[in-house]
Every structure is written in C-alpha cells, then in structure tokens.
Amino acid sequence: xxxxxxxxxxxxxxxxxxxxxxxxxxxxxxxxxxxxxxxxxxxxxxxxxxxxxxxxxxxxxxxxxxxxxxxxxxxxxxxxxxxxxxxxxxxxxxxxxxxxxxxxxxxxxxxxxxxxxxxxxxxxxxxxxxxxxxxxxxxxxxxxxxxxxxxxxxxxxxxxxxxxxxxxxxxxxxxxxxxxxxxxxxxxxxxxxxxxxxxxxxxxxxxxxxxxxxxxxxxxxxxxxxxxxxxxxxxxxxxxxxxxxxxxxxxxxxxxxxxxxxxxxxxxxxxxxxxxxxxxxxxxxxxxxxxxxxxxxxxxxxxxxxxxxxxxxxxxxxxxxxxxxxxxxxxxxxxxxxxxxxxxxxxxxxxxxxxxxxxxxxxxxxxxxxxxxxxxxxxxxxxxxxxxxxxxxxxxxxxxxxxxxxxxxxxxxxxxxxxxxxxxxxxxxxxxxxxxxxxxxxxxxx
Ligand code: ADP
Ligand code: MG
Numbered sequence: 301x302x303x304x305x306x307x308x309x310x311x312x313x314x315x316x317x318x319x320x321x322x323x324x325x326x327x328x329x330x331x332x333x334x335x336x337x338x339x340x341x342x343x344x345x346x347x348x349x350x351x352x353x354x355x356x357x358x359x360x361x362x363x364x365x366x367x368x369x370x371x372x373x374x375x376x377x378x379x380x381x382x383x384x385x386x387x388x389x390x391x392x393x394x395x396x397x398x399x400x401x402x403x404x405x406x407x408x409x410x411x412x413x414x415x416x417x418x419x420x421x422x423x424x425x426x427x428x429x430x431x432x433x434x435x436x437x438x439x440x441x442x443x444x445x446x447x448x449x450x451x452x453x454x455x456x457x458x459x460x461x462x463x464x465x466x467x468x469x470x471x472x473x474x475x476x477x478x479x480x481x482x483x484x485x486x487x488x489x490x491x492x493x494x495x496x497x498x499x500x501x502x503x504x505x506x507x508x509x510x511x512x513x514x515x516x517x518x519x520x521x522x523x524x525x526x527x528x529x530x531x532x533x534x535x536x537x538x539x540x541x542x543x544x545x546x547x548x549x550x551x552x553x554x555x556x557x558x559x560x561x562x563x564x565x566x567x568x569x570x571x572x573x574x575x576x577x578x579x580x581x582x583x584x585x586x587x588x589x590x591x592x593x594x595x596x597x598x599x600x601x602x603x604x605x606x607x608x609x610x611x612x613x614x615x616x617x618x619x620x621x622x623x624x625x626x627x628x629x630x631x632x633x634x635x636x637x638x639x640x641x642x643x644x645x646x647x648x649x650x651x652x653x654x655x656x657x658x659x660x661x662x663x664x665x666x667x668x669x670x671x672x673x674x675x676x677x678x679x680x681x682x683x684x685x686x687x688x689x690x691x692x693x694x695x696x697x698x699x700x701x702x703x704x705x706x707x708x709x710x711x712x713x714x715x716x717x718x719x720x721x722x723x724x725x726x727x728x729x730x731x732x733x734x735x736x737x738x739x740x741x742x743x744x745x746x
Contacts, residue, residue, distance in 0.1 A: 317694070411431070
C-alpha cells in the first residue's frame with residue numbers, strides 16, 4: 301500500500317499522530333518545521349532546520365517517531381535526520397498546495413524508472429510529451445486498474461515540470477475535495493481558488509473520487525476551464541474511462557475526453573520481468589533471473605503486488621539466512637498464499653473476532669465499559685492490531701471499540717507496541733491472534 305504514497309505524505313501522517321502524543325510547545329519547537337525527504341529500504345530521511353533540532357530529536361524522540369512510522373507503513377522504519385541546506389528547503393517550498401512548505405513529489409517516480417512495455421506505451425509516451433511540451437495534449441487523461449503505474453506517471457510529469465521551473469501542483473481528488481470543504485467551512489474560498497488557478501500545471505490523481513460529489517465537481521469544472529482556456533496543462537488519472545465514472549456531470553466528462561485519453565493495461569510477462577529487474581536494481585540487490593521469472597509468472601495482476609512479492613522474497617531470504625534460490629522464493633510466495641498478496645487488509649470486525657476468541661470474551665465486552673485487567677488488555681490489543689493491520693484512523697478505531705477517543709487508541713498502541721518488546725508471552729499471544737485473522741481473511745479472498 302505504502303509504495304503509492306510519497307515520503308512527504310507519510311511524514312505528514314506521522315506528524316498528525318505525533319501531534320497527539322507530545323504537547324503543543326514541544327511539537328512547535330521540534331517537529332513543526334521538519335519535512336519528509338526520502339524513504340528507501342525502510343530508511344526515512346527527515347529534514348530538520350538545524351543540528352540542534354536533529355540532536356534533540358535523536359536523543360529524545362527517536363523511538364517514538366520510529367514507532368509511529370512503523371505503524372503507518374506497516375514495517376520497521378529507521379529514521380535518519382538531515383539538516384536541510386538552503387537548497388533543500390528552497391526545493392521543499394513551492395510545491396505543497398496546503399502549506400507551501402513540503403515537497404510533494406516522490407523523487408523515485410520518474411520517467412527513467414518507469415519500465416515501458418506494450419501495456420503502458422501510449423500512456424508513457426503521452427505523459428512524457430506533456431511533461432516536455434506542456435499543452436501538447438490538454439487535458440491528458442490516464443486510466444487503468446489499481447497498481448498499474450498511474451500515480452507514478454503523473455508524478456513523473458510533475459518531477460520533470462518542476463525541474464523545468466514550472467509552478468506545478470499535484471493533488472489527489474480526495475484531498476481536493478477535503479480542502480474545498482474546509483475552505484467553504486472557513487469561508488476562505490478565495491485562497492483555495494488562487495491556489496489552484498495560479499499554477500502552470502495541475503495534476504489530479506484518482507478523479508473517479510469526484511463521482512457523485514456535485515459541489516466539488518462544479519468547483520473543479522471552473523478551475524479546469526480557467527486553466528485550460530489559458531493553455532495551462534492539466535493531467536488527471538482515474539481507475540476507469542471518463543464516461544464510466546458514475547454520476548459525474550456530463551460537461552466534466554466531456555472535458556476530460558477533449559484532450560488525450562490513454563489507458564494502461566496489465567503488463568505482460570516480459571514487462572513484469574523488466575519491472576522486477578528495475579526494482580531489484582533500485583534496491584541494490586542481486587537476484588537470479590530464475591527467481592525473477594518465478595515471481596513474474598506467479599504474480600500477474602498488478603505491479604504493486606509484483607513489487608510486494610519481490611520484497612517478501614528478499615525479506616524471507618534474509619530471515620532464514622539462506623541463498624535466494626527458486627525453491628526458497630517459491631516457499632516464500634507460498635507461505636504468504638500467492639495471490640493473497642494483493643488481498644485487502646483484515647477488517648476491524650475480523651480483528652475483534654480473533655481477539656475475543658483468544659481472550660475468551662465477547663465483542664460486547666470489548667466495546668463495553670468493563671475495565672477489569674483482561675478486558676482492558678484485550679481492548680488494547682485490538683486497538684494495536686487495528687492500527688497495525690488496517691488503514692483505519694485513530695478515530696475510526698476508537699469508534700469500532702465503543703467510542704474511545706483517538707488519544708486512548710494512540711496510547712494503547714504505544715503501550716502494546718512496547719509491552720510486546722518486553723514480554724514474550726504477550727508477543728506470542730498477539731502473533732497467534734494475527735495468524736487467526738490473517739488465515740480468515742485469506743480464506744475469504746481466495
Ligand atoms: P496506481 O496509481 O496505478 O495505482 P502506482 O503508480 O502507485 O499505481 O504504481 C504502483 C507501484 O508500481 C509503484 O511503486 C510504481 O513505481 C510501480 N510501477 C507501476 N508501473 C511501473 C512501471 N511501468 N515501471 C516501474 N514501476 C512501476
Ligand atoms: Mg495511484
């Protein structure tokens with residue numbers, strides 16, 4: 301899941317959570333002026349304004365920050381602080397439409413790192429055309445299934461435009477909607493309007509999200525026309541073609557069709573193999589052709605799953621400390637159930653079920669007011685697992701468990717995360733519960 305999210309977005313999410321965990325002056329002094337710069341191989345680089353801040357954070361908040369990041373990315377994360385040079389902070393400016401302080405493009409998403417094959421040739425060529433020669437097709441509409449490289453291409457356009465000193469804004473349609481809603485609430489639509497209408501290039505990801513949102517589409521339609529009429533480039537992505545987005549006003553879908561519509565299909569075997577080679581190279585790993593072929597044969601539906609399997613296989617080989625042979629790779633893929641790699645995360649309901657079974661309680665106990673030791677522990681474990689295994693927010697988890705506050709959930713998460721470090725018994729119990737609901741959700745998705 302996380303491959304699609306840029307470092308600044310991950311860091312922004314982490315800051316949201318850290319804000320709940322430290323007091324306000326502390327947050328303002330040490331965390332507010334930081335930026336997520338780079339995230340590779342479980343190592344995230346956080347830009348800080350001075351060595352003083354770096355030292356303070358390193359000494360006092362490192363483990364908390366790493367825990368929060370692991371919770372968000374679902375894997376262990378190592379944090380590295382880097383003092384932002386004036387160059388980095390200049391670069392970090394211009395781009396974030398919300399705050400104007402953080403970079404929003406994932407530097408990994410470039411045309412160079414995009415593997416071209418029959419399935420994505422048209423979209424790639426069109427995207428490159430638009431980046432090199434803005435206005436050539438306006439708008440560019442890229443559509444295709446999940447995990448096939450739409451965000452990658454859109455950000456590649458952005459990265460190139462940025463390098464050419466254009467004022468470019470990237471936004472997910474969902475974020476655009478949220479920003480508009482809060483602008484309307486705060487009676488601050490003027491600022492919102494200027495933010496989007498003053499750009500040279502506007503990139504909107506996942507516009508299928510506009511479906512059925514009349515007020516947003518109406519607003520977006522005007523932004524669109526204003527930019528389009530003054531020859532500024534617009535590129536959007538969607539999981540389906542313009543006309544298939546349900547409840548999207550006809551005037552907007554016909555605008556979307558007015559430039560170039562390019563689709564991305566599932567990659568063929570050769571392309572999947574080429575992508576695996578590229579990803580292996582990016583990671584600086586050596587993997588035999590045989591193993592890569594095996595993965596490319598087994599994982600067909602999308603590139604995110606392909607990358608996920610490669611990571612699994614590499615991690616598995618490290619875990620059992622042996623040579624990465626085809627046999628080992630095939631075991632690693634089997635252990636995690638082949639196609640279930642792309643499976644949806646478990647639902648909160650499944651987690652509740654597994655937890656209450658293990659603690660011999662009922663869902664009612666977990667959601668109710670009982671506070672005896674066992675119930676309290678079970679509840680905290682449920683919160684921890686939901687945080688760890690689902691995409692639910694702290695607030696949603698609190699709701700699931702009988703209306704607990706986000707702060708309570710966050711505290712429970714911290715507590716269990718640290719308790720399982722110290723108590724093998726608790727660790728085993730939590731692992732056991734995890735296996736319970738993982739096998740359940742696998743049965744469902746297979
Ligand atoms: P989408 O937005 O279509 O759901 P993404 O752009 O997020 O998909 O792609 C998912 C992952 O697959 C990303 O890590 C991306 O870099 C990678 N990816 C997709 N297509 C390609 C490609 N042709 N070459 C290299 N990597 C790719
Ligand atoms: Mg995407």
